[in-house]
Amino acid sequence: MQRMGDAIVAEWAAQARQHGDMKGSISTYVKAITIQKVTEDTVVVELPGRKSRGKRALRARMLEFGLGPSGVGSEGPFDVRRWLLTRQSPTARGEIKQGAAGPYRNVPFKLTSSAIKQLGGQSALDKARGLAPTRVRGGSWSGPSLARGYTEIVNNPNTRIPHKTDRLHGVRRMVGKSGGTSRFITFRRASWAGEPWMHRGVRARYIAKRVTERLPQIWKRVA
Numbered sequence: 001m002q003r004m005g006d007a008i009v010a011e012w013a014a015q016a017r018q019h020g021d022m023k024g025s026i027s028t029y030v031k032a033i034t035i036q037k038v039t040e041d042t043v044v045v046e047l048p049g050r051k052s053r054g055k056r057a058l059r060a061r062m063l064e065f066g067l068g069p070s071g072v073g074s075e076g077p078f079d080v081r082r083w084l085l086t087r088q089s090p091t092a093r094g095e096i097k098q099g100a101a102g103p104y105r106n107v108p109f110k111l112t113s114s115a116i117k118q119l120g121g122q123s124a125l126d127k128a129r130g131l132a133p134t135r136v137r138g139g140s141w142s143g144p145s146l147a148r149g150y151t152e153i154v155n156n157p158n159t160r161i162p163h164k165t166d167r168l169h170g171v172r173r174m175v176g177k178s179g180g181t182s183r184f185i186t187f188r189r190a191s192w193a194g195e196p197w198m199h200r201g202v203r204a205r206y207i208a209k210r211v212t213e214r215l216p217q218i219w220k221r222v223a
């Protein structure tokens with residue numbers, strides 16, 4: 001049964017690697033495949049494994065079962081604000097606050113030096129590196145930030161609606177208590193008063209179904 005479990009894990013991982021559109025997440029998915037139980041006549045292989053928690057477990061479930069309007073297990077485009085503006089989201093960043101128009105969340109987006117250069121060129125990167133460093137004080141960020149205009153305003157690829165501003169607008173240079181390499185961050189506000197935050201959804205792969213269909217062949221190899 002241990003050999004059978006190892007063979008199932010190997011087959012499952014091999015099937016997953018055949019999906020070219022999972023390249024960025026394949027490592028997370030494969031690491032979540034775990035032998036949960038082995039007895040004299042039983043082996044249980046699960047995804048995500050019980051040691052896989054938080055974002056890793058959620059991402060594995062999303063890839064296997066899809067993510068859509070009804071959450072994991074559904075497919076299709078959906079408005080991310082449904083999770084951002086409630087306590088349901090285990091991965092949402094930033095605190096939910098109450099304003100005149102209802103709940104809102106200032107969502108942080110971190111950027112690397114290479115991303116800033118790719119978006120706005122060397123001039124944008126030089127300007128960002130020259131900003132006075134800021135850090136969180138009392139739950140909010142203060143200090144200088146990049147103005148508009150270092151890159152073009154583009155359309156949301158899901159809604160085709162132009163974004164409110166360009167991606168580098170509001171970028172700040174972060175610094176830790178001990179200094180160190182510059183990191184960059186900007187914020188965008190999600191609220192019911194604003195435009196939808198549409199996501200195209202995650203397609204379900206159902207890789208476990210294909211592995212299940214191959215169990216007789218796997219058993220012949222190890223029995």
